[in-house]
Amino acid sequence: MADVWAKISAVLPGSVDQFPLQFSDTVESSVVEILKRCRQQLYSDSTGTNQTLYPQIVVDFSWEKLNTGTWRHIDKEWRRVYSYGCLFKAAALCHNSPSAEELLQAVRTCDMGLLMGAAILDDILQVIVRILQGEVRKSTKEDADESERTEVKRIKIQCPHAPAIKEELSVPRIKCPSLESFNTNYLLPLKPVILEGIIDHWPALSQRPWSIEYLRSVAGCRTVPVEVGSRYTDEEWSQTLLTFSEFIDRHILNKEDGVKGVGYLAQHQLFDQIPELKEDIRLPDYCCLGEGEEDDITVNAWFGPLGTVSPLHQDPQQNFLAQVVGSKYVRLYSPEDTDKLYPHQSQLLHNTSQVEVENPDTERFPEFSKAPYLECVLRPGEVLFIPVQHWHYIRSLELSFSVSFWWS
Known part of the structure; x- marks a missing residue:
């Protein structure tokens, strides 16, 4: 691993003079120093x-700033400071x-900067983490041991009981409609x-x-946010940070004893954070019918085990x-x-229904049973168009990975 530093x-930037460190008066002069x-x-030969x-002082100090008050009120300058701290720490490691452990610590440090900080120096943290990830892959076994392979195969061949869909309630299906036909x-x-048939060409x-x-193999060492709890409306629902491999072991393969709650990876930044996965998918052509630019489309990852539920809710954009x-x-x-769907009264959950769709409390929510609905089982290779503001409830019938595209 001696050549890691040469690659980084x-x-x-070529020298201290070419490395900009400019901040507004929001950032104290002592921090800038x-x-x-x-x-x-960074540019010395000191060992x-x-x-x-x-x-670490920069990382710790700016972390306190990031966790004071609400996120939208945090000055972007402190997010930049945090990213610089992560850059300097990863470089120092x-x-x-570096040892294998130091490499993994450097990867985690870069991921924290990508998740919590702001882009600096042409998104240099993304460049460095890809270098580090390549080194980590070299230092770890390519193949999982036989017991893990057996467990993976067992999970793949599970045959969950899918609910019977009545024809009169089923969402209509169409194969590769033209843009004009879909629009009309x-x-x-x-x-x-x-x-x-519209995503059959995806590498994924x-x-x-x-x-x-x-x-x-692509994302195992990367740190990602994980939701713990079968649904975000549960009282015990929480969020934590795990590496992708830790998430798989704890919540997908259930290999770790004492882990409580269903873990679900619901990530709005995953494809920006891990470009290798973004290269495996494509924007649906039908997004071009929207009013915004391609950069305005939000791409989300949803990865979790059997039984994960997204409560009945609505979104403010079109959704594939x-x-x-x-x-x-x-x-x-x-x-x-x-x-008839009884949205929560609180501003935070006003877009989410209080009703448990598949086990409704008819005394508390008597009108719910009168609301007409459509339903479907969505299978690999299929894309569901969920129109803006349409309420939708989703339950994973097995280990599931979905990608959604929000657009206007």
């Missing part, structure tokens, strides 16, 4: 034993022939539909099928829900029937 230094010391250390001291028959009248479904082994791995049961209600 090659993507850094420590950042300058970190920068100087001191505590190279991470100054970077790799300065002198579904987008403009805001009618749900399952689109078949063809050249590089998404399996547990593949996801672990693409199923890559496993199957999901989906139920849809028109926004015209909102008064």
Whole structure:
């Protein structure tokens, strides 16, 4: 691993003078001074034993700033400071022939900067983490042991009981409609539909099928946010940070004793954070019918085990829900029937129903049973168009990975 530092230094600015450190008056001069010391250390040949001291001070101090008050009120300058601290810390960890543990710590540090900080130096943290990830892959076994392979196969061949869908309630299906046909028959009248055959060309479904082994090889060492709890409306629901491999072991394979709650990866940044996965998917062509630019489309990852539930809720944009791995049961209600769906009164959950869709409390919510709905089982390779403001309830019938595209 002696050449790790050579690869990292090659993507850094050429000298101290070419490395900008400019902040507004929001950032105290004492913090800027420590950042300058970190920068100087970056270009020195010093091999001191505590190279991470100054970077860690920056990381800790800015972390406190990021966790004071609400997120939207945090000055972006402090997010930039945090990213610089993560950059300096990751570089310090790799300065002198890093151990395998130091490499993993550097990867986690970069991920924290990508998740919580702001982009700096042409998104240099993304560049560095890809270098580090390549080194981690070299230092770890390519193949899982036989017991893990057996467990993976067992999970893959589970045959969950899918609910019977009545024909009169089923979401209509159409194979590869033209843009004009989709626009006229579904987008403009805001009618749900399952689109078949439109993502068969995705590498995630063809050249590089998404399996547990593949996801672990591409993203295993990366730190990601994980939701713990079968649904976000549960009282015990919480969020934590795990590596992708830890998430798989704890919540997908259930290999760790004492783990409580269903873990679910619901991530709005995953494909920006891990571009290798983004290269395995494509934007649906039908998004071009929207009013915004391509950069305005939000791409979300949804990865979790059997039984994970997304409570009945509505979103403020059009949604293409693409199923890559496993199957999901989906139920849809028109926004015209909102008064029968009993949304929460709080501003935080006003877009979410109080009703447990598959086990409703008819005494508390007597009008719910009168609301008409459509339903479907969404299978790999299928894309469900969920029109803006349409209420939708989703339950994973097995290990599932979906990708959704929110667009206007």
